[in-house]
Amino acid sequence: MRCFGWRVDSFTPSERKYVLIVAPHTSNWDFVIGRLAFWTKSLPARFMIKKEFFRFPVGGLLKALGGLPVERGTGGGRAVEEAVRLLQTHDAMALILTPEGTRRRNPHWKKGFYYIAQAAQIPLYVGYVDYKKKECRIVGRMPVTGDLAADSRYLLEAYADVTARYPAQFALPEWRGGAEKRKP
Numbered sequence: 001m002r003c004f005g006w007r008v009d010s011f012t013p014s015e016r017k018y019v020l021i022v023a024p025h026t027s028n029w030d031f032v033i034g035r036l037a038f039w040t041k042s043l044p045a046r047f048m049i050k051k052e053f054f055r056f057p058v059g060g061l062l063k064a065l066g067g068l069p070v071e072r073g074t075g076g077g078r079a080v081e082e083a084v085r086l087l088q089t090h091d092a093m094a095l096i097l098t099p100e101g102t103r104r105r106n107p108h109w110k111k112g113f114y115y116i117a118q119a120a121q122i123p124l125y126v127g128y129v130d131y132k133k134k135e136c137r138i139v140g141r142m143p144v145t146g147d148l149a150a151d152s153r154y155l156l157e158a159y160a161d162v163t164a165r166y167p168a169q170f171a172l173p174e175w176r177g178g179a180e181k182r183k184p
Contacts, residue, residue: 001036001136008037009137013125016092019117020125020138024164025098030129034096035065037129037136047096048083066096083116099173107171114151117144126155132163 001008013020022034038045051069054062068086070079087093095116099109117124127138139158143151156172164170 001033001040004134006033006037006134006136008040009135011138011140012041012043013094013123013138013141015123017087017090017094017120018123018125019095019097019113019120020127021097021099021113021142022127022129023098023100023159024128024162024170025100026103026167026169027165028103029165030098030103033129034136038094038096043094044090044092045094045096046086048079077112077115080112080115080119083112084120087116087120087122100171103166103169105169105171107174109173111148114144114148118146126158128159128162130162131165 022030024030035045046066046068048068048070049062051071053059054067054069068083070082083095087095097110097113097116099111099113100106101110114124124142124144125138126140126142127136129136142154142158145151152173159172162170
């Protein structure tokens with residue numbers, strides 16, 4: 001990472017299990033840079049990615065890198081339930097998610113990251129890949145009180161000055177339907 005001018009923040013969560021969301025996600029390079037950052041910290045990182053990517057020859061590589069196939073668009077919280085089950089079966093795991101759900105501009109972020117942390121009763125951390133600063137950083141721990149609309153103010157502050165690889169494709173979250181409350 002240093003050879004290419006990138007810095008990786010030294011902060012590492014003290015918990016053995018947590019969810020980490022990383023944004024912006026506007027390029028496939030975000031994954032490459034983020035994965036390298038996790039290797040430099042020797043963190044037990046796993047990530048969820050749509051199951052369509054798990055075909056030969058890429059599927060084996062994705063699994064070796066920590067990929068977990070997920071069926072998108074099924075609704076009903078199955079991906080959340082599967083993630084919680086995986087977290088419960090591991091002693092240590094950093095589950096990395098990109099809540100935008102796409103590399104295109106999307107102000108309607110997926111909310112599963114929040115519900116996974118809430119249901120698994122583990123911390124939720126916020127991180128970024130900033131192309132202007134050439135920095136990968138875990139900003140800190142986001143509150144998970146059950147009121148997503150209120151807790152998401154943390155996201156707005158954390159990502160306010162972050163520069164995506166393709167800035168026009170990054171949008172801060174806008175939650176549909178007003179106040180979001182859900183019990184685990």
